[in-house]
Amino acid sequence: MGLRHLARRGAGATRQGRSGLPGGIVTRRRGRGTEPDDVRPWAEGDDVRHIDRNATARTGTLHVRTHHEERDRAVVLLADFRPSMLFGTRRALRSVAAAEALVLLGWRIAGDGGRVGLCVAGAEPVALPPRGGGRGMAALCQGLARAHASALAAPLHADPLHADAPLGPVLERARALLPAGGHLVLASALDAPGEGFSDSLAVLAERISVSLILVSDAFERTAPPGLYPYATPDGRRGTVRIGRARPVPEDRLAAYARLGLASLRLDTELGPDGFAPLMERLDAVL
Numbered sequence: 157m158g159l160r161h162l163a164r165r166g167a168g169a170t171r172q173g174r175s176g177l178p179g180g181i182v183t184r185r186r187g188r189g190t191e192p193d194d195v196r197p198w199a200e201g202d203d204v205r206h207i208d209r210n211a212t213a214r215t216g217t218l219h220v221r222t223h224h225e226e227r228d229r230a231v232v233l234l235a236d237f238r239p240s241m242l243f244g245t246r247r248a249l250r251s252v253a254a255a256e257a258l259v260l261l262g263w264r265i266a267g268d269g270g271r272v273g274l275c276v277a278g279a280e281p282v283a284l285p286p287r288g289g290g291r292g293m294a295a296l297c298q299g300l301a302r303a304h305a306s307a308l309a310a311p312l313h314a315d316p317l318h319a320d321a322p323l324g325p326v327l328e329r330a331r332a333l334l335p336a337g338g339h340l341v342l343a344s345a346l347d348a349p350g351e352g353f354s355d356s357l358a359v360l361a362e363r364i365s366v367s368l369i370l371v372s373d374a375f376e377r378t379a380p381p382g383l384y385p386y387a388t389p390d391g392r393r394g395t396v397r398i399g400r401a402r403p404v405p406e407d408r409l410a411a412y413a414r415l416g417l418a419s420l421r422l423d424t425e426l427g428p429d430g431f432a433p434l435m436e437r438l439d440a441v442l
Contacts, residue, residue: 157297159256162432163263194222229270229339230286231442233258234330235300236344236371237278237307238320245375246425251307253424253431254343254371255300259293260428261341261435265442266293274299275330277323277344280306285333322350327360334364339442343369343422346408354411361415367438368419370409377423 195211198218211219235258241251248256262272271286274296282299286292323344330340340360346368360366383395409419418441420434 157294159259159428160263160293162428163260163267163435195219196222228335228337229265229268229442230273230335230337231262231265231270231339231341232273232275232286232330232333233262233296234275234277234326234340234342234344235303236323236342237276237304238348239307239310240320240347241345241371242307244373244424246373247427248424250345250371250373250424251304253422254369255304256428257369257371257422257431257435258341258343259297259300260431261439262293262296264435264439266290268439272296273333275326275333276300276303277321277326278303278307279310281326281329283329283333286335286338320348320350322353324350324352324356327353327356331360331364337364339365339367341367341369341438341442343371345371345373357412357417358415361417365442366415366417367442368409368412368417369438370419370421371424372421373424 195208196219198207198220202220206220206222208219208221211221235251235254237251237254241254242249244250244252247253265272266288269288271288272292273286274282274284276282276299280303282303284295284299287295323342327340327342330342334340357366379398381397381399383397385393385395387393409421412419418438420438422431422434
């Protein structure tokens with residue numbers, strides 16, 4: 157809830173000012189909505205149903221009235237709170253960074269008149285249909301906090317990566333919450349997406365808009381090679397060797413680039429102040 161002020165920064169410059177198509181110039185969209193946009197002189201090709209009688213009578217020449225296009229943005233935020241996300245070496249766990257980024261994005265969407273829903277992959281599944289306004293975001297924040305607390309309290313498998321449930325079924329649950337034309341935003345490290353995840357994502361991307369936020373911990377990118385000791389919750393101890401040749405986080409996103417998904421990398425050590433401009437950029441393409 158405390159991140160709401162960060163999402164407000166710069167919101168006024170983009171409010172009702174995004175185009176639905178990519179391009180170098182951002183223009184206000186016009187259509188047959190109910191909110192008046194402009195009154196201008198008649199031009200060849202204008203619809204006669206849009207003639208403004210008052211302006212026409214006052215000026216003696218034909219004038220038409222344009223309106224803002226009605227736009228209902230519905231976005232479902234999918235947070236990965238599975239065991240592999242409960243890891244972090246700088247500032248916060250990857251799961252916490254994912255929640256912070258999604259909440260920042262949610263506040264931006266809600267502040268722009270959109271509706272935001274929530275789906276959580278973790279020990280306590282959460283599914284909230286898209287709702288608008290502050291009440292919708294308050295329920296979303298409460299759902300995130302409750303789901304994360306359950307994830308931390310759940311007993312861990314000796315090998316957390318193999319304790320992760322596949323993300324494919326969660327994608328389907330999230331899709332069921334969205335109306336036609338909705339958007340799905342997944343925040344995960346994609347360490348262990350599970351068998352069939354790529355196929356499920358490809359099928360989903362053909363029906364709705366999907367964006368990926370790859371959460372990355374500093375240890376994944378900068379850990380020096382060597383032997384590292386570890387201890388598991390059940391008391392088992394050992395060492396693991398980390399070599400010089402390690403996959404960089406972007407390699408996980410490259411596999412999904414061919415699907416045309418909007419994606420970005422989120423470094424946990426940046427914190428909410430660093431996440432805010434990234435979420436603003438992602439919000440612009442939703």
